[in-house]
Amino acid sequence: MATILKGKPVADAINEKTRQMVQECLQKGIEPTLAILRVGEREDDLSYERGAMKRAEAVGVSVKNVILPADVEEERLFGTIRELNDDPKVHGILMFRPLPKYIDGEKARNMLCPKKDVDGCTDGSLSGVFTNTDTGFAPCTAQAAVEILKYYGIEISGKRTVVMGRSLVIGRPVAMLLMHENATITICHRKTKDMPGIARNAEILVSAIGEMENIGREYLSPNQVVIDVGIGWNEEKQKLCGDVCFEEAEGIVQAITPVPGGVGSVTTSILMQHTVFAAMALSNGQH
Amino acid sequence: MATILKGKPVADAINEKTRQMVQECLQKGIEPTLAILRVGEREDDLSYERGAMKRAEAVGVSVKNVILPADVEEERLFGTIRELNDDPKVHGILMFRPLPKYIDGEKARNMLCPKKDVDGCTDGSLSGVFTNTDTGFAPCTAQAAVEILKYYGIEISGKRTVVMGRSLVIGRPVAMLLMHENATITICHRKTKDMPGIARNAEILVSAIGEMENIGREYLSPNQVVIDVGIGWNEEKQKLCGDVCFEEAEGIVQAITPVPGGVGSVTTSILMQHTVFAAMALSNGQH
Numbered sequence: 001m002a003t004i005l006k007g008k009p010v011a012d013a014i015n016e017k018t019r020q021m022v023q024e025c026l027q028k029g030i031e032p033t034l035a036i037l038r039v040g041e042r043e044d045d046l047s048y049e050r051g052a053m054k055r056a057e058a059v060g061v062s063v064k065n066v067i068l069p070a071d072v073e074e075e076r077l078f079g080t081i082r083e084l085n086d087d088p089k090v091h092g093i094l095m096f097r098p099l100p101k102y103i104d105g106e107k108a109r110n111m112l113c114p115k116k117d118v119d120g121c122t123d124g125s126l127s128g129v130f131t132n133t134d135t136g137f138a139p140c141t142a143q144a145a146v147e148i149l150k151y152y153g154i155e156i157s158g159k160r161t162v163v164m165g166r167s168l169v170i171g172r173p174v175a176m177l178l179m180h181e182n183a184t185i186t187i188c189h190r191k192t193k194d195m196p197g198i199a200r201n202a203e204i205l206v207s208a209i210g211e212m213e214n215i216g217r218e219y220l221s222p223n224q225v226v227i228d229v230g231i232g233w234n235e236e237k238q239k240l241c242g243d244v245c246f247e248e249a250e251g252i253v254q255a256i257t258p259v260p261g262g263v264g265s266v267t268t269s270i271l272m273q274h275t276v277f278a279a280m281a282l283s284n285g286q287h
Numbered sequence: 288m289a290t291i292l293k294g295k296p297v298a299d300a301i302n303e304k305t306r307q308m309v310q311e312c313l314q315k316g317i318e319p320t321l322a323i324l325r326v327g328e329r330e331d332d333l334s335y336e337r338g339a340m341k342r343a344e345a346v347g348v349s350v351k352n353v354i355l356p357a358d359v360e361e362e363r364l365f366g367t368i369r370e371l372n373d374d375p376k377v378h379g380i381l382m383f384r385p386l387p388k389y390i391d392g393e394k395a396r397n398m399l400c401p402k403k404d405v406d407g408c409t410d411g412s413l414s415g416v417f418t419n420t421d422t423g424f425a426p427c428t429a430q431a432a433v434e435i436l437k438y439y440g441i442e443i444s445g446k447r448t449v450v451m452g453r454s455l456v457i458g459r460p461v462a463m464l465l466m467h468e469n470a471t472i473t474i475c476h477r478k479t480k481d482m483p484g485i486a487r488n489a490e491i492l493v494s495a496i497g498e499m500e501n502i503g504r505e506y507l508s509p510n511q512v513v514i515d516v517g518i519g520w521n522e523e524k525q526k527l528c529g530d531v532c533f534e535e536a537e538g539i540v541q542a543i544t545p546v547p548g549g550v551g552s553v554t555t556s557i558l559m560q561h562t563v564f565a566a567m568a569l570s571n572g573q574h
Binding site for chain 1: 410414415422446453455459469471478480
């Protein structure tokens with residue numbers, strides 16, 4: 001049976017370090033603060049927000065909730081972003097997306113100050129991920145996937161690593177992060193021919209296709225480590241499921257992250273870590 | 288015997304379009320102008336400069352040569368970049384690199400205005416390549432590789448495509464450009480295990496490792512299209528050579544770009560095309 005790569009111990013280890021850094025900040029009079037900017041009341045956003053606030057409290061990061069009505073005027077949202085960028089007491093900004101359709105989401109996204117872009121959504125952050133420099137921050141979920149591999153001592157360097165999915169939120173950045181760790185990366189997507197064959201040949205397989213339980217035995221092989229980034233609600237089974245058909249994978253692969261309790265449970269820990277890094281960097285810059 | 292994918296007809300086709308666009312610009316009173324910024328007299332730079340100037344003249348792009356002494360003060364270089372950024376008569380800037388070691392090359396690189404970054408070296412341009420948006424321009428050599436495939440009608444979509452080399456100048460950007468054309472891309476590098484085996488399995492193989500004639504039959508297979516981005520002077524043979532051992536490849540693969548006369552001969556055509564695009568975009572923005 002596969003080893004289950006649970007997210008909790010990974011998150012715990014990150015949180016412990018974050019807590020210490022928060023203490024160091026507080027001693028210097030810096031109160032690491034994450035602004036959570038939400039437009040409207042989407043259930044997904046509210047759910048993530050609850051998780052983030054709980055995590056923030058646990059590690060000692062302050063949260064500034066900024067909530068705008070679902071029909072907020074574009075200019076008011078932009079103004080709010082500018083205020084948060086300029087506010088020296090705010091170190092990180094998490095802005096929920098997608099924004100309402102009448103708002104220029106691309107403009108809003110790139111209006112965020114990369115130094116406060118702790119969720120890694122701006123072009124600045126993405127160029128940092130691509131060029132392997134410390135501009136901005138990596139998207140939290142992409143980094144969470146890498147942190148799980150590292151925590152469990154799974155060697156990345158030189159490994160045949162296949163990423164399924166090429167989104168800017170997860171597929172492309174996680175591929176780049178793994179390449180910076182010296183993995184040999186292959187990126188698959190809907191135009192890929194024989195994705196199962198390519199996936200089967202992977203030593204590390206990252207699934208970020210967002211199709212529930214679609215990755216079955218034809219994608220899997222023994223000695224494989226599987227990181228399942230997908231998450232969705234399975235109406236039929238009345239439970240959360242990932243991209244991978246867990247029951248099938250369990251009997252085949254060497255190790256796999258569960259859903260829930262895998263990658264998703266590390267994401268907010270990364271968000272808090274980024275916020276504290278931002279607080280430290282910004283306060284160094286200001287002194 | 289392999290089909291030889293010569294660069295000249297590709298360059299000719301691009302130049303023809305560029306020439307037409309230059310005429311349209313001139314009719315509107317816009318004189319597309321490329322500034323070539325060179326520090327010192329490095330032979331590589333001088334050689335590329337001669338090629339670029341010849342190409343510019345052929346398509347009707349004006350060139351503004353800006354030459355600074357090899358021991359230029361950092362602040363003078365930065366001032367020159369700022370002037371070129373601000374000069375409404377300059378539409379594209381090619382800055383030769385590497386710069387002298389005492390100069391902060393990273394700062395200089397990112398000081399270039401992305402809208403004038405026709406050689407695709409700034410973080411802005413690289414983020415555009417990563418995110419597939421029209422921020423800045425793709426690095427010319429990376430785009431030249433893709434243009435050759437397109438010109439010769441070689442299907443990219445769905446193809447197993449292996450890029451050897453992960454530099455920011457060519458490996459990573461060409462992989463991204465090919466992925467945006469729906470190739471399934473694998474990026475290999477010095478930490479990759481069994482690079483020959485991975486390369487052999489490619490339908491399109493792009494070599495950008497910069498090791499002369501190092502890619503022999505163990506990397507190659509029939510039905511393979513090989514794009515050789517490498518170029519270097521072979522002392523022994525007294526001629527220019529690519530990464531690929533051409534004599535071996537010729538008898539094995541389906542098609543291959545020669546060196547010289549392949550990718551390199553398309554690069555300056557792309558540079559001129561970018562300059563004209565920049566002229567059009569900048570003048571639209573100004574009117």
